[in-house]
């Protein structure tokens with residue numbers, strides 16, 4: 001929770017400062033707080049989420065995509081999926097909504113400091129990982145080598161395209177990218193599922209930590225690959241998604257075995273969930 005936050009249920013008014021189209025049905029929203037609060041005092045950690053609500057339209061959990069090192073605005077990357085997100089897409093600059101949070105357990109930033117990091121993202125899974133990725137890039141000296149593997153189903157579906165392209169010019173991040181299909185034959189890089197990218201780099205599992213987020217199918221294959229390469233289970237963290245209502249550990253909607261995704265997660269270490277059959 002944020003430092004200032006005495007009432008964990010508090011609904012805070014926020015205004016949309018800017019919307020940035022991403023790919024089809026995905027949009028980035030930059031928010032500012034209207035109650036005089038700052039995003040510094042909001043105090044979110046990479047990997048946490050907020051509940052976004054629009055009166056009369058509902059509420060939905062959305063990951064925070066911006067890092068705590070950049071507090072001019074809070075960024076969320078949203079896919080148009082249903083009632084709340086459709087209403088959100090109908091809003092523009094200057095429109096008001098409400099948020100509560102930050103909620104959940106994010107990535108263990110202190111554990112990751114000084115370590116080599118491997119990010120594996122699929123599709124919209126880049127949204128929660130981006131908060132950690134930008135945090136690491138903003139405090140680059142506190143971390144060792146950095147590799148990002150990102151896969152999408154086709155070349156048109158790359159989120160944060162220009163940000164990612166800029167990584168090709170940097171020497172302090174290795175960016176590997178895959179598309180599942182390239183029907184037009186225009187893709188110059190790897191065509192295939194994201195696990196294929198493991199053949200394009202050398203990893204040292206004993207001193208590397210992996211952080212994953214993507215569609216459900218991705219986890220099983222990536223985790224299998226990491227374990228085969230010799231990654232200890234304790235070095236594998238993943239952000240999971242479940243249907244949520246309260247976001248606060250009260251309603252039980254988001255149960256994963258005996259854990260709640262909203263309070264025990266959404267970020268879990270593999271060793272915590274390996275015996276819960278439906279977890280991944």
Ligand SMILES: Cc1cc2nc3c(=O)[nH]c(=O)nc-3n(C[C@H](O)[C@H](O)[C@H](O)COP(=O)(O)OP(=O)(O)OC[C@H]3O[C@@H](n4cnc5c(N)ncnc54)[C@H](O)[C@@H]3O)c2cc1C
Pocket residue numbers: 049058059060061062063064076077078079080081082083084085086124127128240241242243244266
């Ligand atoms: C921790 C966490 C982080 C998340 N982060 C993000 C994020 O960063 N960006 C993002 O875009 N999304 C994110 N999500 C997902 C987002 O919360 C859901 O897509 C949410 O349901 C959207 O709300 P909605 O009201 O727009 O859609 P809903 O109206 O809830 O619809 C969502 C989907 O469920 C289906 N559905 C709805 N009602 C029913 C029903 N009765 N029976 C069957 N199917 C139904 C709809 O057809 C649609 O496909 C996150 C979820 C979690 C748990």
Ligand code: FES
Pocket residue numbers: 243244245246247248249250251252253254255260261262263
């Ligand atoms: S959403 Fe209510 S307990 Fe997790």
